[in-house]
Amino acid sequence: MLTFVIIYYAFLIVACCVAGYYKYRTALLLLFTLLCISMISGLLFGADVLVNITICVALLAAAAGLSYSFRESLIQVLPPEGAKLMRTAPLTAAFGLLVIIAYIIAAVFAPVIAPFGEAEVVGSSFAPPDDLMLLGGDQLGRDLFSRLIYGARNTVGIALMTTAIAFTVGTIGGLVAAQMGGWVDQVLGRIVDTLMAIPQLIFALLLLTIVGTSVLNLTLVIALLYSPLIFRLARAVATNIVVMDYMEAARVRGESTWYLISREVLPNITAPLAAEFGLRFCFVFLAISALSFLGLGIQPPTADWGSMVRENATLISFGEITPLIPAAAIALLTVAVNFVVDWMLHISSGLKE
Amino acid sequence: MSEDDKKSVLLEIKDLKIEGYSDENWIEIVHGIDLTLHRGEVMGLIGESGAGKSTIGLAAMGFTRDGCRISNGTVLFDGMDLTTATRSERRALRGSRIAYVAQSAAASFNPAHKLIDQHTESSLLHKVSSKADSQEDAIELYRRLRLPNPEEIGFRYPHQVSGGQLQRAMTAMAMSCRPDLIIFDEPTTALDVTTQIEVLAAIRDIVDQFNTAALYITHDLAVVAQMADRIKVLLKGDEVEEADTRKMLADPEEDYTKSLWAVRSFKRDQKSEPAAGETPLISVKNVSASYGPVKVLDGVSFDIYRGRTVAVVGESGSGKSTTARCITGLLPPTQGEILYDGKPMPPNYKNRSKDQLRQCQMIYQMADTALNPKKRIGEIIGRPLQFYSGLRGADLKKRVDQLLDQIEMEPSLYYHRLPSELSGGQKQRVGIARSLAADPAFIICDEVTSALDQLVAEGILRLLDRLQKELNLAYMFITHDLATVRSIADVVVVMKEGKVVEMGPKEAMFQPPHHEYTDLLLSSVPEMDPDWLSNLLDQRGLDNIGEAAHQKKT
Numbered sequence: 014m015l016t017f018v019i020i021y022y023a024f025l026i027v028a029c030c031v032a033g034y035y036k037y038r039t040a041l042l043l044l045f046t047l048l049c050i051s052m053i054s055g056l057l058f059g060a061d062v063l064v065n066i067t068i069c070v071a072l073l074a075a076a077a078g079l080s081y082s083f084r085e086s087l088i089q090v091l092p093p094e095g096a097k098l099m100r101t102a103p104l105t106a107a108f109g110l111l112v113i114i115a116y117i118i119a120a121v122f123a124p125v126i127a128p129f130g131e132a133e134v135v136g137s138s139f140a141p142p143d144d145l146m147l148l149g150g151d152q153l154g155r156d157l158f159s160r161l162i163y164g165a166r167n168t169v170g171i172a173l174m175t176t177a178i179a180f181t182v183g184t185i186g187g188l189v190a191a192q193m194g195g196w197v198d199q200v201l202g203r204i205v206d207t208l209m210a211i212p213q214l215i216f217a218l219l220l221l222t223i224v225g226t227s228v229l230n231l232t233l234v235i236a237l238l239y240s241p242l243i244f245r246l247a248r249a250v251a252t253n254i255v256v257m258d259y260m261e262a263a264r265v266r267g268e269s270t271w272y273l274i275s276r277e278v279l280p281n282i283t284a285p286l287a288a289e290f291g292l293r294f295c296f297v298f299l300a301i302s303a304l305s306f307l308g309l310g311i312q313p314p315t316a317d318w319g320s321m322v323r324e325n326a327t328l329i330s331f332g333e334i335t336p337l338i339p340a341a342a343i344a345l346l347t348v349a350v351n352f353v354v355d356w357m358l359h360i361s362s363g364l365k366e
Numbered sequence: 367m368s369e370d371d372k373k374s375v376l377l378e379i380k381d382l383k384i385e386g387y388s389d390e391n392w393i394e395i396v397h398g399i400d401l402t403l404h405r406g407e408v409m410g411l412i413g414e415s416g417a418g419k420s421t422i423g424l425a426a427m428g429f430t431r432d433g434c435r436i437s438n439g440t441v442l443f444d445g446m447d448l449t450t451a452t453r454s455e456r457r458a459l460r461g462s463r464i465a466y467v468a469q470s471a472a473a474s475f476n477p478a479h480k481l482i483d484q485h486t487e488s489s490l491l492h493k494v495s496s497k498a499d500s501q502e503d504a505i506e507l508y509r510r511l512r513l514p515n516p517e518e519i520g521f522r523y524p525h526q527v528s529g530g531q532l533q534r535a536m537t538a539m540a541m542s543c544r545p546d547l548i549i550f551d552e553p554t555t556a557l558d559v560t561t562q563i564e565v566l567a568a569i570r571d572i573v574d575q576f577n578t579a580a581l582y583i584t585h586d587l588a589v590v591a592q593m594a595d596r597i598k599v600l601l602k603g604d605e606v607e608e609a610d611t612r613k614m615l616a617d618p619e620e621d622y623t624k625s626l627w628a629v630r631s632f633k634r635d636q637k638s639e640p641a642a643g644e645t646p647l648i649s650v651k652n653v654s655a656s657y658g659p660v661k662v663l664d665g666v667s668f669d670i671y672r673g674r675t676v677a678v679v680g681e682s683g684s685g686k687s688t689t690a691r692c693i694t695g696l697l698p699p700t701q702g703e704i705l706y707d708g709k710p711m712p713p714n715y716k717n718r719s720k721d722q723l724r725q726c727q728m729i730y731q732m733a734d735t736a737l738n739p740k741k742r743i744g745e746i747i748g749r750p751l752q753f754y755s756g757l758r759g760a761d762l763k764k765r766v767d768q769l770l771d772q773i774e775m776e777p778s779l780y781y782h783r784l785p786s787e788l789s790g791g792q793k794q795r796v797g798i799a800r801s802l803a804a805d806p807a808f809i810i811c812d813e814v815t816s817a818l819d820q821l822v823a824e825g826i827l828r829l830l831d832r833l834q835k836e837l838n839l840a841y842m843f844i845t846h847d848l849a850t851v852r853s854i855a856d857v858v859v860v861m862k863e864g865k866v867v868e869m870g871p872k873e874a875m876f877q878p879p880h881h882e883y884t885d886l887l888l889s890s891v892p893e894m895d896p897d898w899l900s901n902l903l904d905q906r907g908l909d910n911i912g913e914a915a916h917q918k919k920t
Contacts, residue, residue, distance in 0.1 A: 264715070
């Protein structure tokens with residue numbers, strides 16, 4: 014252990030000096046902060062912390078390296094326009110893209126990747142991880158890893174579906190309200206106000222209790238609850254567009270409302286809508302997980318991450334991390350989507366570094 | 367101040383190069399400019415947009431916009447090199463010894479604070495004087511700039527005073543620390559002619575009184591002729607030539623300068639009066655209109671005949687554009703009617719037939735907002751063809767190519783471009799092509815040239831004139847620029863406060879006697895003669911220009 018500690022500090026100090034000598038300001042600051050943190054925590058908690066810090070830094074570095082190589086290979090592979098876009102993308106965006114792609118692959122090829130079936134009982138309940146079950150078993154002895162993979166399919170798939178419906182309804186409503194104005198705008202606006210006046214989760218619980226908890230109902234209810242937010246965004250950005258001269262020109266030409274909103278307005282508001290899509294997707298995702306956690310979401314034995322957290326929740330009191338794994342899956346996807354959304358917002362706002 | 371002191375050099379720019387960052391490269395946009403400005407001297411910087419006028423103006427303060435950098439050369443202000451000065455040194459200069467007056471005062475004032483609080487801000491910041499002294503000084507400056515109610519006007523908010531007053535308040539603000547140098551960046555471009563003149567008079571007056579040096583940036587030659595002692599002509603980041611104003615106006619050396627000077631020469635003859643008994647193509651009959659309870663048009667009537675151009679002139683707010691909105695049906699009139707070829711048209715565009723809509727097209731002032739930024743040129747021009755004539759596929763492409771040829775743009779180059787990839791003049795041409803695509807008999811041109819450089823604007827006017835001859839189009843030309851009227855109108859309609867004040871054939875309208883409002887408009891248009899402003903002020907007195915003249919009458 015002593016050698017490790019010596020090498021650890023020697024490496025950090027040398028790295029700081031090198032960064033300082035070649036005037037890499039950011040690198041120097043990062044390394045020096047790391048050095049300070051290591052010294053304090055090393056003194057307080059002993060050498061074990063240093064090992065953990067090393068593992069964390071190594072993981073971060075691995076993620077950064079992976080994202081970097083992913084971005085560079087995309088630049089080589091993509092056509093010129095896409096390559097130009099990727100060249101300006103920050104590493105976080107590349108990381109987000111990479112994670113999202115990984116999730117999509119997991120969801121699409123779930124039966125191929127997962128070693129066991131979704132509802133297949135393999136071992137004893139709460140079995141510890143071994144060669145057979147990578148992450149151990151759940152409360153019924155099903156393979157957690159397999160369920161995690163299948164969960165991607167259900168959770169992400171349903172969230173995507175829900176968000177898409179919410180966006181279609183909300184955007185069309187918002188654009189119609191902005192373009193038509195007058196009483197149409199008033200009526201739609203008041204309906205939306207009413208929907209938004211009731212707390213979302215309680216409203217969802219109420220509706221689901223009334224209509225029953227099938228996947229279809231779940232999708233429609235959450236879509237209904239989220240569409241007012243999209244409506245307000247779409248209406249707000251579209252009101253800036255409908256006053257433009259080209260809109261007036263098209264209106265005087267005699268174009269129909271559908272042409273106006275779909276061909277003239279929509280292309281101009283895709284950037285904010287796409288950014289909102291990413292954010293909303295995360296919220297819908299969390300809402301489904303929350304409902305599953307409460308028992309009104311996706312019903313067993315279908316695997317989804319929210320209910321997986323609930324099913325294994327008892328393990329938390331024993332200091333096990335098993336219930337945190339599906340939670341981490343949710344968190345990682347949320348972070349990844351937000352990285353990509355941030356990047357898209359940055360592009361759409363036209364800011365330059 | 368002694369003669370020596372007056373002549374000493376205040377600002378010396380040597381071999382200034384500025385680069386801008388675009389597409390991951392630094393591109394040079396100003397290629398080595400030298401400039402020497404003495405104390406108390408006014409230098410005019412003129413050129414088209416993109417010539418680097420504003421960039422050089424800002425660089426004189428040691429400042430560059432985001433994404434730009436000074437790559438070479440020195441900016442010596444009173445012996446101090448601003449390119450190497452530290453940020454705090456430069457900050458100490460700005461506002462106190464160098465001041466800046468921006469093009470749009472309305473956008474530059476903070477709408478949440480009173481004028482006088484914004485006025486005193488810089489002198490307090492630079493600890494030049496106390497708040498009370500500074501306020502007193504502000505009132506004195508307002509008085510000198512001939513703002514109405516100088517004691518009281520500073521305590522208003524920016525939206526409570528008119529555009530011309532705001533621009534003068536901004537000039538007063540720039541004077542608050544008695545700077546040695548003021549940079550005026552197109553201070554009157556956004557103003558009406560009658561308002562412009564009083565701002566010009568005020569600026570010239572105050573610069574004289576305090577012996578302030580100034581860089582006056584504009585694209586309007588007639589304005590710069592009034593203001594500047596010397597003129598520097600710029601083109602695409604290079605200097606073309608520099609000379610004293612009188613010499614420059616009388617005898618420019620370079621061809622480019624000559625072409626700038628010659629711009630205002632385009633003029634076509636007035637067409638013959640239409641035959642008696644000919645039905646006017648569009649007839650505006652006694653139209654009144656209002657926005658909510660506010661009446662904006664009051665009994666407006668005029669006729670437009672085939673192949674003729676009617677120019678509607680007046681200041682902003684006089685109801686020119688509202689008349690156009692009534693004709694297109696966007697604002698149904700409360701009284702009166704619009705006749706097309708003798709037959710009344712439904713007042714609301716929604717009730718008009720496709721053919722009626724097709725006959726009456728519009729070209730807008732701001733080509734930027736008139737073209738959908740997400741559509742390609744071919745699509746923009748093609749849509750009316752598709753919509754009205756149902757053209758598809760190869761026929762459509764062929765007709766769009768024809769139209770692009772007609773507006774003198776190479777089809778193969780531009781068909782697939784986006785509006786953001788075009789220059790201002792090209793965008794305006796695309797706007798023209800889009801209205802031509804509907805195959806109309808009548809086109810409303812709403813200030814089509816006022817956002818363009820003079821050379822480009824002249825190109826557009828010539829194009830419109832050619833198209834009128836070829837296609838026998840009728841134009842309604844809304845403008846506040848009388849030079850434009852002079853060049854292409856057949857009939858002139860003068861509007862004020864929603865009423866037609868005077869109208870008649872162009873030749874008659876430019877001969878006295880006029881209605882006094884027409885007279886005010888005509889005489890307020892700057893001329894190239896450097897003595898014009900002084901003569902006019904001598905003739906009419908300071909109280910008889912701009913808003914003051916209005917107030918006297920009402």
